Amino acid sequence: MSHDRREAGFKRRTRVADALATLLDAVDPHGRTESVPLADADGRVLAEPIDAPAPVPSYDRAAMDGYAVRAEDTFGASDRSPTVLRAVGTEADAIAPGEAARVHTGSAVPDGADAVVMIEQVETVGEEVEAFDAVAAGENVGEAGEDVADGQRLFKAGHALRPSDLGLLKSVGLDAVSAYEPTSVAVIPTGEELVQADPDPGEVIETNGLTVSRLVERWGGAARYRDVVTDDEDALAAAIEADLDADVVVTTGGSSVGERDLLPEVVDAVGEVLVHGVALKPGHPVCLGVADGTPIVSLPGYPVACIVNAAQFLRPVQRRVGGTSAPPFPTRRATLGRKIASEPGTRTFARVSLDEPGADDDEGGLPTAEPTRASGSGILSSVALADGWVVVPEPQEGLDAGAVVDVQLWEGSR
Incomplete structure (x- = not known):
């Protein structure tokens, strides 16, 4: 990767769908499986299809x-x-x-x-x-078999088990399933200004690594939350190479085009940069790469941009490596309280809070989606205090107040 990106900036940004497809095409499921007792199998991904070994009920x-x-x-x-x-x-x-x-x-x-x-x-x-x-x-x-027929296909390989699925599997006589091992994800926060506590002037408390590692766990993976790595090419390369035995490596910070944004060069040195710069707001400086077959997701350092990109890229690739696909985020219909501005050609994620209809509102009224007043990608509270986000597609130039929108409840997903 040429260093002239620092002078040129991002003249071309890859569309979100194209960037994700490029990343997913470069990786394969890890294929490791284990036997998991039903009591511990909630959220686990089936490695094999399951057919009912007996009917339910087994008698009239x-x-x-x-x-x-x-x-x-x-x-x-x-x-x-x-x-x-x-x-x-x-x-x-x-x-x-x-x-x-x-x-x-x-x-x-x-x-x-x-x-x-x-x-x-x-x-x-x-x-x-x-x-x-x-x-x-x-x-x-x-009748016998009224609930489940003998030999009936219950679940395909790649299905993520839910609590109701576990009850069904127990009803047909199973006590364990073959599941993929959780995807291991190394989370490496970077930045010479980061500290874990008691920051001096010019220092910043590290939050991205903690947030991302917990998202990894929520999405069914096993996170390795690493210590902060300073802005030094050799140190960054060594940290990434030390964790290439993980299924996915994710870094936070240092992915843009400034003097201290070293990750794109480092990723290209240890492997290959597939995409750098995505038509997404907030967080277009995301960098996606691969080294020795291990996908590398370099997330922006601003907290909101980090979270948005983790949801859009880390979650799908983590699920892909773990043998399944990421389900759509749950959504809630709402009426937009204020206008949302966006740049045509860029997919925009606008944080909103949901105000439920009051007792005097018409029965069945929709909640109001209020865009957060703090819109900067460095304002972490604008995500933590929001209920979800509204996605403005690339062709649209914003959304008007009063529009009926789908609010993605992304933090309630698995």
Whole structure:
């Protein structure tokens, strides 16, 4: 990479979608798998497809408390003319014509029975049962395999498990799954001005590395939160090379075109810069590269720009290396409270807070998305105190007040 970038700045910025595609095309899933107990598998990514080894339920079961009967024995039954059947108790494995067996919700339906008369529709008289309702075959009966069929494909490889998925897998008799190991991500904060606490004038408390490492964990990875590395090419190169055994390396700071922005040259020296400068605001100086097959994401040093780029580039590549893809961010529809300005050709991420409709508003009214007053990319509180961001696509020149928008609730994602 030529050093004349410092004089030229960013004359050309790659579109966000193109930059991400370039990065993802340069990496492959790490392929490492392990057996994970179901109790520990929430959020884990399946390495193999899962087919049901058994049906659920594995037997025909009563869907109601009542009496299991042969449906044809009840035909014609009514309040005035009940059908009289012989009671055979609650432990019967089978019934014959003209018999009824007491069943409870979820219990097995005896052989020979094909329906259940609800307990509210019967009376017992000695050893006989009077049924006041005619039932059809299959009525109030859950058939074997009604929930899950034997051999049914439940999940594809690459699926990220949710709590409800774990319950389903347990119901078919599984107690562990084959999952990809969590993606290891080395997080290297850089900058000679950074300190961990008690800053002197001219020093800044390191926050980007902490924030990014915790995002890595939330997104299902395993973070290595490293010490701050100063603005020195040899030190930066050594730090990156020491962590190339990680699945992803991410640096914070030093990615722009100033005299102390050394990361693009360093990445190009240890590997290859794929993209430097993206049509994105805030945070266009992001640098994306690869070395020895390990993707390197160099995030800008301004906290807001760092977070925006982490969500747009680090999250997808971390998921890709971990064997799956990043799902869309959850969104909330809202009405824009004030105009958002943006530069045509640049994808803009505007931080907003959501004001819920009051009690006097019309029922079903949308919340109001209020852009934060502090818009600078160095104002960390503008993200921490926001509920999400509104994305202004590249072709648009801002959004007007009153527009109905989708607010990306990015921090609630996995």
